[in-house]
Amino acid sequence: MGNRSIVLLALVLVALAALAVPGESQSPIKIGVIEPLSGPVAASGNYVRMGAEIARDWLNAKGGIGGRKVDLLIEDNKSDPKEAASAAEKLIVRDKVPAIMGAWGSSMTLAAMPKLEEYGVPMVVETSSAASITKRGNPWIFRISPPSEMEALGLEQYVDKLGVKRVDFLAVNTDWGRGSITAFGDMLKKKGAAVGVAEYMEQSATDMNAQLTKIKATGGDTLFLTTAVEQITLVMKQAQEQRLTRKVVTTGGSSSPTQLIKQAGAAAEGSYHIVFFMPWFPDAMPDGKLAKAFVDEWAKRGHPFEGLTEGFRGHDGIATIAEAIRVAGKDDPKAVREALWNVSLMGVNGPIKFEKDGPAGKESGQSKPSIFVVQIRDGKVALPDFLAKK
Amino acid sequence: MAELLQHLLNGLVLGGTYALLGIGLTLIFGLMNVVNFAHGEFYTLGAYVSFAALALAGIDFFAALLVAIVAGAALGWLCEVTLLRPLRNESIDTTMLVMIGVWIAMQNAELLGWGGVAKSIPHPFPTAPLVFGPVAIAPVRLFALVLAAGLIAASWLTIQKTKLGRAMRATFQDRDTAALMGVGIGRIHAATFAFGSGLAAAAGALLGPIFLVYPSMGDLASLKAFSVVILGGLGNLPGATLGGLLLGIAEELGAGYISSGYRDAVGFVIIILVLLFRPSGLLARQERIA
Numbered sequence: 107m108g109n110r111s112i113v114l115l116a117l118v119l120v121a122l123a124a125l126a127v128p129g130e131s132q133s134p135i136k137i138g139v140i141e142p143l144s145g146p147v148a149a150s151g152n153y154v155r156m157g158a159e160i161a162r163d164w165l166n167a168k169g170g171i172g173g174r175k176v177d178l179l180i181e182d183n184k185s186d187p188k189e190a191a192s193a194a195e196k197l198i199v200r201d202k203v204p205a206i207m208g209a210w211g212s213s214m215t216l217a218a219m220p221k222l223e224e225y226g227v228p229m230v231v232e233t234s235s236a237a238s239i240t241k242r243g244n245p246w247i248f249r250i251s252p253p254s255e256m257e258a259l260g261l262e263q264y265v266d267k268l269g270v271k272r273v274d275f276l277a278v279n280t281d282w283g284r285g286s287i288t289a290f291g292d293m294l295k296k297k298g299a300a301v302g303v304a305e306y307m308e309q310s311a312t313d314m315n316a317q318l319t320k321i322k323a324t325g326g327d328t329l330f331l332t333t334a335v336e337q338i339t340l341v342m343k344q345a346q347e348q349r350l351t352r353k354v355v356t357t358g359g360s361s362s363p364t365q366l367i368k369q370a371g372a373a374a375e376g377s378y379h380i381v382f383f384m385p386w387f388p389d390a391m392p393d394g395k396l397a398k399a400f401v402d403e404w405a406k407r408g409h410p411f412e413g414l415t416e417g418f419r420g421h422d423g424i425a426t427i428a429e430a431i432r433v434a435g436k437d438d439p440k441a442v443r444e445a446l447w448n449v450s451l452m453g454v455n456g457p458i459k460f461e462k463d464g465p466a467g468k469e470s471g472q473s474k475p476s477i478f479v480v481q482i483r484d485g486k487v488a489l490p491d492f493l494a495k496k
Numbered sequence: 497m498a499e500l501l502q503h504l505l506n507g508l509v510l511g512g513t514y515a516l517l518g519i520g521l522t523l524i525f526g527l528m529n530v531v532n533f534a535h536g537e538f539y540t541l542g543a544y545v546s547f548a549a550l551a552l553a554g555i556d557f558f559a560a561l562l563v564a565i566v567a568g569a570a571l572g573w574l575c576e577v578t579l580l581r582p583l584r585n586e587s588i589d590t591t592m593l594v595m596i597g598v599w600i601a602m603q604n605a606e607l608l609g610w611g612g613v614a615k616s617i618p619h620p621f622p623t624a625p626l627v628f629g630p631v632a633i634a635p636v637r638l639f640a641l642v643l644a645a646g647l648i649a650a651s652w653l654t655i656q657k658t659k660l661g662r663a664m665r666a667t668f669q670d671r672d673t674a675a676l677m678g679v680g681i682g683r684i685h686a687a688t689f690a691f692g693s694g695l696a697a698a699a700g701a702l703l704g705p706i707f708l709v710y711p712s713m714g715d716l717a718s719l720k721a722f723s724v725v726i727l728g729g730l731g732n733l734p735g736a737t738l739g740g741l742l743l744g745i746a747e748e749l750g751a752g753y754i755s756s757g758y759r760d761a762v763g764f765v766i767i768i769l770v771l772l773f774r775p776s777g778l779l780a781r782q783e784r785i786a
Binding site: 143144145146148149151153195277305306307308310312313315316317319320322323336339340346347348349368369371372373380408 | 499502503506510607611612613614616623625627632633634637703706707708711712713715716735747748749750751752755756757759760
């Protein structure tokens with residue numbers, strides 16, 4: 107090899123290195139997502155994923171964040187807390203994501219949380235309702251979904267109009283279900299309602315007849331039901347089979363009324379549902395234009411309409427993380443966490459802004475989401491009478 | 497009293513389906529010495545085939561049930577011929593591992609093909625419950641109970657009264673002697689596995705319209721089927737029937753009168769008691785098949 111060749115080779119190497127530098131800063135921004143894509147609550151997890159993908163594509167259509175494309179790394183927690191923890195570890199250690207959105211169920215989120223603290227990576231919680239998530243003193247948690255207490259407070263003004271006098275509870279036996287019974291029970295007791303029995307069902311249980319027979323014996327007027335749409339469908343069908351005539355109120359926002367109408371039919375008639383998104387009336391949402399755009403995009407992709415009440419969570423979670431990365435100016439976990447305290451944006455649900463919650467010095471972030479109540483009437487989703495007049 | 501009667505009726509309906517699941521498993525276990533971890537997947541398969549036949553191909557509800565049973569039996573036969581036959585002289589651990597593989601493969605194939613979103617099978621029965629004095633039962637559940645009882649009786653008759661059944665019992669007692677007497681062991685094994693899988697598929701197609709259909713639905717079914725087999729004794733058909741009913745009623749009463757959180761615990765406490773006091777099952781006898 108002559109001198110000239112060596113010079114030429116050096117030139118090529120320098121040129122390659124020069125090319126590689128801008129390439130480096132153009133690498134996509136990775137955002138981790140942990141959702142239940144299989145297992146008993148897979149439907150909900152998949153809808154959240156679809157919403158997250160819409161947020162990603164909208165961001166990228168507008169040129170990404172600071173000129174860099176957004177890439178979602180989506181992990182399946184299999185509706186299982188153990189898997190949620192290992193998914194978080196994988197995203198943080200192997201993929202080095204600056205932030206994670208997850209993990210749908212409260213038990214899954216709680217299982218992933220120690221990993222966040224161990225490695226110092228923030229997580230935006232898009233669905234989980236258990237109070238303990240923001241009360242444990244994990245400063246890497248930022249929740250945009252309402253904890254059960256907030257939901258209960260949101261419902262308080264309607265308790266008299268709903269005519270709740272004697273109430274029973276049926277909830278999934280997870281942190282979410284147990285937390286929900288405590289929160290709604292406290293609120294209803296304060297409002298002077300008599301509380302009957304509190305029954306639980308396993309997440310994978312399909313036969314709830316024993317619980318329903320027991321509930322039937324209390325002679326109450328209202329049943330508060332807390333679980334995902336699959337089990338709500340079964341409970342409503344089985345309640346109808348047992349001639350259990352109760353006002354049913356579902357909590358947690360994962361009831362997907364449209365899917366209930368489809369799968370439970372007449373058994374779902376008259377039930378009330380606490381939801382955090384009303385795709386039936388996007389104009390009634392805080393940002394009607396954004397809500398409408400999201401509903402239209404969802405339909406354009408051929409996603410099922412019934413998934414919208416979960417799907418918006420994915421959009422809002424990713425939009426929140428993207429905004430934080432934009433504010434931080436870099437995709438570094440610590441900078442993103444600092445920035446999350448300063449974000450203020452409009453999500454499909456409404457304004458997102460974090461306030462401190464939990465033990466002093468180790469506070470988690472908690473946003474104050476909007477809460478709505480809808481009713482299934484004549485096989486359609488409608489605003490309840492006491493809300494419809496305005 | 498009304499509450500107790502309703503609990504007992506619920507338990508009976510639940511127990512009938514447990515029995516149907518347990519019978520298929522106990523036959524395969526007792527006769528082939530195969531721990532069929534994929535049993536629940538044949539249950540799921542039955543539900544999905546019935547859903548596909550009804551909702552997609554648009555055939556009649558009862559015809560869809562039949563299609564599901566045939567599909568379950570056919571896949572069971574294929575499974576025996578391709579996977580288990582070459583391993584017939586291997587230890588029980590080897591076939592157990594193979595069946596765990598089949599379980600995972602089938603469940604993931606369902607997830608891939610159908611997605612994780614639960615499906616609902618439409619049925620032609622009225623949704624208003626039938627009321628008998630203090631108790632109520634949905635017509636579709638009553639149909640499931642009656643058909644489950646019919647299938648259990650048909651299985652028992654097949655094993656007791658037919659030539660195939662006699663060959664199955666002979667194989668169960670002593671495989672080598674049966675082979676020397678001219679029983680085609682390969683054929684009997686394939687028939688048994690197809691039979692058991694068909695029963696599991698029938699259970700899935702029967703329960704699909706009552707519950708929801710999703711890929712992991714078979715896990716719980718497998719667990720219950722194994723419990724039933726342990727209660728009743730390996731290869732014991734009346735034992736599996738009794739075990740299924742007992743488990744269903746015990747779970748129902750446990751959930752109703754102790755706490756719904758302990759529903760599954762009640763079932764397992766009974767299994768522990770049975771294992772302690774009658775280790776080979778409730779109706780254990782020397783000749784355990786049928």
